[in-house]
Amino acid sequence: MIKNTGAVNFRAGDGQPARKILAATSISYAIVLLDASVVNVGLEQIGATLNSGVSGLQWIVNAYTLSFASFLMTGGTLGDRLGARNIYLAGLMLFTLASALCGFAPSLGTLALARALQGIGSAMLVPCSLALINQAYPDPARRAAVIGMWMGCGGIAMASGPLLGGLLIHGFGWRSIFFVNLPLGLTGIWLTWPLPRDRAPGARHFDVAGQLAAIVALGSLIALLIEAPVLGWQSMPIVAGIALCGVAGLLFLRIETRQPQPMLPLSFFRNGLFAASALVSMVSALVFYGMLFAFSLYYQRVLGYAPLQTGLAFLPMTVMVAIGGLASSRLTRLSGARASMCAAFCLYAVGAAGMLLPEPGSPYWFAILPMLAIGLASGFISPAATAPAMGTVEQSCAGIAAAMLNSARQTGAALGVAICGALLATLQPFAHALHIVLGMVIVIALAAALLWWFSTRPSACLPRVQARSKTAALR
Template identity: 70%
Template sequence: MPLPINAAASSTAAAISRRVLAATSISYTIVLLDASIVNVALEQIGRTLHSNVTGLQWVVNAYTLSFASLLLTGGTLGDRLGARNVYVAGLVLFALASALCGMAPDLATLTIARALQGMGSAMLVPCSLALINRAFPDSAQRASAVGVWMGCGGIAMASGPLVGGILIHWFGWRSIFTVNVPIALAGIWLTRSIGRNDDGVAARRHFDLAGQAAAIVALGTLIAVLIEGSRLGWRSTPIAMGMMICASAWVAFLSIEKRRAHPMLPLSFFRSPLFSASTAVSMASAFVFYGLLFTFSIAYQQQHGFSALETGLAFLPMTAMVAIGGLASHRIVERCGPRASMCAAFGLYAAGSLGMLAATPHAPYWIAIAPMLAIGLASGFVSPAATSPAMGTVEKQRGAVAAAVLNSARQTGAALGVAIFGGFIAAVKPFELAMQVALGSAAAVALAAALIWWIAASAFSVAGVRHKPTSSSQLQSAKRSEVR
């Protein structure tokens, strides 16, 4: 007996929604997988392509830098050209760039291909959320779908080092890039039935070309100075010129964004101390985690003599706790409050970093397990815990832009962590001393982030008391949003 028309339409819509979720989850998986998987391949890449630590920093940061600087523009492209169109274009670009990474004959080609991967990722992430938003109009279903989407990304980031170690052990370092190609093709195939016509609600958003150009120059020169400073000399002419260009670009960027009617980065968001603090702690968390991930990768493979597979297994306690921390974040915040739990998370970062000082090349591996558990738990907790309060400070219609700002902050923090910690390894000798400097710096940044969050959360609570709500509904809303 044929289904009624309404039932058949509902069944078709549900099938398309599931296909959208599967496609976007696949894309987010490879985006975050590539952010962590490359770390266990650094030793083999360096040996094959004859690269030093500076070159390896560029391999890691070319991806995160282009991802961070183009993320906001990727969302605008989706609004103007259609989320599905930009999403598919991003997947195609990511697949082609991954194939180029796998075939790269030299370090320069690999670095350029990594930057192209980052461009593809910057198109994928905001358009993935737009497609999910369209496919799941019901708020409860949409929240569940976003949870699945973020969960897949968290698992990918956590499993990256282990998956990379296994692939490298059996197929070599190039396989960690070429494996993306069939996955991206599967994502493209899954999008074939998604409608091409977007709602067009935000289609009138303008490109902030001047702001985008200034942001690319500002971030690019900042990372370049930090990576190349130890090699060329901090007083050398290229580094001095780079510093001047970087400072000028940042001033120009802020000036442009302040005057634009449709800025790429709405500076009005930062009038809220809580949004500013959320951005700062998101950046600090990525700075510490990815900086330490890069440093530990070099240490385990070059100092401890671990293979890529052994390095992936060594990272398993830390990366597993990233997934657990993300899943438990909401419950911990509900039980302990955002202020205390966030400060405790950064305390774990600091304790884990200082605890790793005992994990010398001659020490047994088990000494590093407890510190790595602490670092992984903190990393998994901070991202969702910082996002929710920040999103509560902006209007609903500007939520996508606010989310893009937070993601850009995380990617920028990751790039800075790799650049600065890699600079310690390149400039400070012996390696054990460089590790001590990096770990001490990570602990200091974590404690500073905890202080920033405590002050901002306290200020937000005081502001809530000063502006006491008059109605019962306002009172209930204030109680739910109050930062304890």
């Protein structure tokens, strides 16, 4: 949450405490986004070492994104109740400890559990990072520039993740991609520890029932998509899982509707623009991370690429993710949010269609242009969807809205890996399954473009959310 608690005076501006906050939060945000992409190039070696098939590898990726998405809203609430500095530090400690556990993991189950703990730590530190920056830089112009720097560090980390992972695995093995977090995490802890403890405002209610229902609903959905190809859709565990997912989902909606201070304020979705922004954010993450997972296995299992070669193969795409993010606001000003977003999803479709052309024996450069298109679309959509959504809510609820959009992205990433992994595990040969995945991406991307086009018509956008009684309860 980017809510200013006013609990601590960090000698705001550009003093030493403020600079330490910026350095610590930038480092932590970088390793959070690094872990979202770096593990993909190590999947084949992890699978060989821990004797895992595609479903096990899906859990290695999704244990992180699933716990990140499930606990993100709660992480912001804990920061509001117990102090942003305290929860940020606890989250960074948990993430660092979990990274060490990942590196030493002797089995697939241990690694998946450690990845889930990494996700919980990330969910605690990311919203509290924004809260600390908000406290340290009260001047709006300076704060905007600092947040840009903070997000830029994350973008660079995400873009360099596959290549850095390939280099580390090539030199030191797959466990090194987790051990590299230790010095970075300890540096962030060292920078944050001297800061004064912030007093807990205690204004926000902790929605325990909603949190538990959300974990069960989302976790069971991802588990169904991963395990159903292995166990069969008509098997008793899968049928029971479908029932559990449905009941938990309905219970979550009921709780959040009746809760005076809900974890997920459903009233925001009454605004068509906010709902469309959240949905396209989720869809973009679904297609991007789904393709990233599928391409990682394709390059390593079908083409026989080493992790370093795989990281280099992803370089055009990941570099364009960073460029797309930096150019997003300018492109939106030039062509408008409506047309540019639709064009970005069409780029997804064009990139996926282009990846249908290369055969296993084709030269690598056949894939460069499609990779560039996919990366540019991914980098552009996230900030382009955030700005209009944030304009639909009151300033006092901006932190909750931002957390909701981040949670939608992480949920999309988990769904993308689960769905694409299920197709790859079910359909054979692998090249045929990959074509089905790419065809699905084309359809989803074009559908998202149409949805955005019709949802952002002036007549379809509801007025700004002005429900003072409800927003006051969320403060």
